[in-house]
Amino acid sequence: MGLFDIFRRRAKKEPTSTAPASSAAAEEATTSSAASSAAPESGAQSVASAAPSQAPVAPTSSAAPSSAAEAPVAEKSTAASVAPVTSEAATSEAAAVAPEATPASVASEAPVTEKSAAPVSSAAASAATEPAASVAPTSVAPEAVPSSAAATSAAEATPVAPSSAAPVEDSADTPAAPAEKTDEQLYDKGLEKTRTTFGQKLNALLANFRHVDESFFDDLEETLIGADVGFDMAVKLSDELRDEVKLQNAKKSADVQNVVVEKLVEIYDEAGNNESTALNMATTGPTVILFVGVNGVGKTTTIGKMANRYHQAGKKVLLAAADTFRAGATEQLDVWAKRADVDIVTGKPQSDPAAVVFDAVQKAKKEDYDILFVDTAGRLQNKVNLMNELEKMKRIITREIPDAPHEVLLVLDATTGQNALTQAKLFKESTDVTGIVLTKLDGTARGGIVLAIRNELHVPVKFIGLGEQISDLRPFDPNEFVYGLFKGLIDVNALEKKA
Numbered sequence: 001m002g003l004f005d006i007f008r009r010r011a012k013k014e015p016t017s018t019a020p021a022s023s024a025a026a027e028e029a030t031t032s033s034a035a036s037s038a039a040p041e042s043g044a045q046s047v048a049s050a051a052p053s054q055a056p057v058a059p060t061s062s063a064a065p066s067s068a069a070e071a072p073v074a075e076k077s078t079a080a081s082v083a084p085v086t087s088e089a090a091t092s093e094a095a096a097v098a099p100e101a102t103p104a105s106v107a108s109e110a111p112v113t114e115k116s117a118a119p120v121s122s123a124a125a126s127a128a129t130e131p132a133a134s135v136a137p138t139s140v141a142p143e144a145v146p147s148s149a150a151a152t153s154a155a156e157a158t159p160v161a162p163s164s165a166a167p168v169e170d171s172a173d174t175p176a177a178p179a180e181k182t183d184e185q186l187y188d189k190g191l192e193k194t195r196t197t198f199g200q201k202l203n204a205l206l207a208n209f210r211h212v213d214e215s216f217f218d219d220l221e222e223t224l225i226g227a228d229v230g231f232d233m234a235v236k237l238s239d240e241l242r243d244e245v246k247l248q249n250a251k252k253s254a255d256v257q258n259v260v261v262e263k264l265v266e267i268y269d270e271a272g273n274n275e276s277t278a279l280n281m282a283t284t285g286p287t288v289i290l291f292v293g294v295n296g297v298g299k300t301t302t303i304g305k306m307a308n309r310y311h312q313a314g315k316k317v318l319l320a321a322a323d324t325f326r327a328g329a330t331e332q333l334d335v336w337a338k339r340a341d342v343d344i345v346t347g348k349p350q351s352d353p354a355a356v357v358f359d360a361v362q363k364a365k366k367e368d369y370d371i372l373f374v375d376t377a378g379r380l381q382n383k384v385n386l387m388n389e390l391e392k393m394k395r396i397i398t399r400e401i402p403d404a405p406h407e408v409l410l411v412l413d414a415t416t417g418q419n420a421l422t423q424a425k426l427f428k429e430s431t432d433v434t435g436i437v438l439t440k441l442d443g444t445a446r447g448g449i450v451l452a453i454r455n456e457l458h459v460p461v462k463f464i465g466l467g468e469q470i471s472d473l474r475p476f477d478p479n480e481f482v483y484g485l486f487k488g489l490i491d492v493n494a495l496e497k498k499a
């Protein structure tokens, strides 16, 4: 039954998981053979699709970056990212950044500084001496990030050193994530808040459960909306449940809980039938991936994490700092480039972002980069000039590489709940969003937003951010996701009996 297989597989491996909310389940360190093939595979697939013919990562190249992967990421405060963001806050933040778009007719004329990330490896190595778990993220404003090398003056331009990426073997069996956190562990931890909150809400609802009547369904709808699964999903679910509860003759509250979760997973599974979570990669030449989204959602951080992931899989990665408007944005991306040990193309502050994109695409083509990640200014989706600027960047990319950009990834902050959904709808109306990166799932109880996105937007979530560290990004795996969300809330024995 699709997404339920993971519950069965893990239940077989781990008998205690049949007890709802088993803490043993949370501590499960290894996956069953079937499950382990399911989880890492999805991550590997996305990477593997990047360059099927590549060779595996040489041990030497993975050693330094994986140490770097443990370095804490500390551009902004965690507290800020956890605090729910109101739509007003998000709007004013985005609006504050919305500058007068600088018209630029000749893209190639803006000075662009190219820098090599090669000298950074010692910094990465020293960062590696700090154990990741013990390092609390600190609050450092992006502007305060020390980055002398990040000065964007053209005078300081230095030739880009040959990429340090080692020759690669088949990346399909080289998971980019560091060994200490499996996908399951990261999903488990990252979705803990949502799982606990949803579980509590469901428990509270079922505590008053007498029998299934209209008021029960009203309360259920409210509970689901409160869990951010979205209005449509909540109504759809309670409609379908009316029949299902009767059909299954659910009388005890535990039965009803099972039916609720089963139905949620089923609707979610069906809605994503035609969705591919893998990144669309170029068959030849560089893959170009454009990141869009309003301010503060985690675009720059995500690019840094992605750069690290693909670099570790042996790809030659280039970043383009096309957010030339926000003070500190270029420096922030430069810090990430160093951490991930990849190259970056930057422009002068306030220069035309399309010029940076042009130079980066040229460089990516000439120097055989595998992937170019483009950071863009946070734009408010209804600011026409900024949307025009985004279109201009896309035109330049397509002119240089006809099938690019290969992805336009909209980055959304899960902590903003329904506001993220609204942002996504507006972005989708004005540009071709091909996938979503949902960040900060670890800092929120609003993980139900993934269900709403799938049900209402039909744009696949391709990656999720489950923490601030460089390794806390994963390709989205629906199996791991529903398991992380509902594992303590479903009686697997009952599932088995029905199967």
Ligand SMILES: Nc1nc2c(ncn2[C@@H]2O[C@H](COP(=O)(O)OP(=O)(O)OP(=O)(O)O)[C@@H](O)[C@H]2O)c(=O)[nH]1
Binding pocket: 073, 074, 075, 076, 077, 078, 081, 293, 294, 295, 296, 297, 298, 299, 300, 301, 302, 326, 329, 377, 378, 439, 440, 441, 442, 443, 464, 465, 466, 467, 468, 472
């Ligand atoms: N907990 C958590 N924090 C995250 C995650 N992704 C990003 N962040 C934090 O979110 C904050 C904002 O991230 P940025 O990458 O600067 O966001 P941005 O969209 O690039 O913002 P602008 O550059 O202002 O447009 C930083 O403090 C990040 O550390 C995540 O998955 N989990």
